Amino acid sequence: MKYSKKTISESLPRYQEIQNHLKSQILSGTWAPGTKVPSEHELAAQFDCARMTVSKAIGSLVEKGLVVRRRRAGTIVAAPRSQETVLEIHDIQAEVQASGRLYRFDIQSRRVGKATREEAEKLGAALGSPVLAISCVHWADTVPYALEERLINLDAVPEAESEMFREVPPGSWLLAKIPWNEAEHRIFAVSADAVTARVLKIRRSAPCLCIERRTRRDSHNVTYVRLIYPGEQHVLVARFQTHGATAR
Amino acid sequence: MKYSKKTISESLPRYQEIQNHLKSQILSGTWAPGTKVPSEHELAAQFDCARMTVSKAIGSLVEKGLVVRRRRAGTIVAAPRSQETVLEIHDIQAEVQASGRLYRFDIQSRRVGKATREEAEKLGAALGSPVLAISCVHWADTVPYALEERLINLDAVPEAESEMFREVPPGSWLLAKIPWNEAEHRIFAVSADAVTARVLKIRRSAPCLCIERRTRRDSHNVTYVRLIYPGEQHVLVARFQTHGATAR
DNA sequence: GAGTGGTCTAGACCACTGA
């Protein structure tokens, strides 16, 4: 049978029909974890298509973690292990503006120097490396939105030394300068210390959400940032990864 | 040219070689966002393989968000938008045991009844639906680890009504009972109220990390849970999605 | 040894869209 595109039916790609069929069996619980999925040959016959089309459908389910493939053993429904979710951490400026508020930022302090032990550790750079340390407050309308404390490795981004961040906040500047990074995040709750309370205009020891991020580029540590959001105001939303469209 | 598997070279699949090549161009910054990637035909010629092999390589990069494909326009390097990370939220029992500590849990309260307005809203069920409300403390050795407040929709999981959770905590019980869900998470910082402070043995108004999760199965809301972790003790770790192995 | 998935080919037709 030669290839010929959908005739009637409102043209969902063949592999997606197959994928949806399998997914519904799994998510509805008809196929419990450990259940053997029909072999690719069987599915190809059942859906009257080439095996590769089936393979593409199943491959996508593997990436989502819904099934596990093993040679000879076949494809089986995976056990849901940890709750794995996709968390989107947006650019602060975009985040504020998306909520319809006016964005601005203040540079509180700016220092170029050699990394102290603590700074070197946070940044993952050698003691005494040249660093730029910045403290910055982000505002939404007239309300403090977040406190940013950032270290930039000047070995990795020498241009930053002469950048004063008058127009563009450090995060956006770096994003444009150094696109495509790897990063690790740590998320936890902290109590506002005196400085944080003052600049964010909240009471001392108020709960805050803290996001720490270390960013690498090509295995070189580029920047470390600690963002503190006034508690209960800022909510991170994550959706379960396994369902719906894949990445974005 | 007929297909014949790797001869010399230690056999990385063809499509992965291509993918790695493209990825390194992007992550190293050689190809800035907006740069046009060679067409699939060109790449197929360049790597001496079929176009479908190239397509598979690129398809994977699309899922990771590194490139965007458009007909006629071709494939271009994507702009890194939000920092999208994968967050793993583990089963509490597994989490505690993984850290080498003894896990146990206490059921603080258990009530079967009709959903109040607040409960119905949290659960996303109709007012007056039958619900099971549970409060539960998780321990690591002799230290309180987290406070769990959970609502279970008895329309979706009627077996829960007679389950006393003597052996297995509600989360694990549900996971085994209702495999494969969809879920939404909300993460934020809160201040410990009187009850939370008492059961977690922390001072009042201490900062805590709060994770709310609403779980669906087949579009039916199954359970709502609110987990409160003593602040600064519990850290969520997330890694940037775009690099390295895909899902897990 | 036989059956499974893993990968690949050399075509093909189609749909979209930018020049």
Place this chain on the structure above:
DNA sequence: CAGTGGTCTAGACCACTCA
């Protein structure tokens, strides 16, 4: 309207692993 990606086929060979 021409070039791009999107999808698909009907094979093929290979590697693994379980019976």
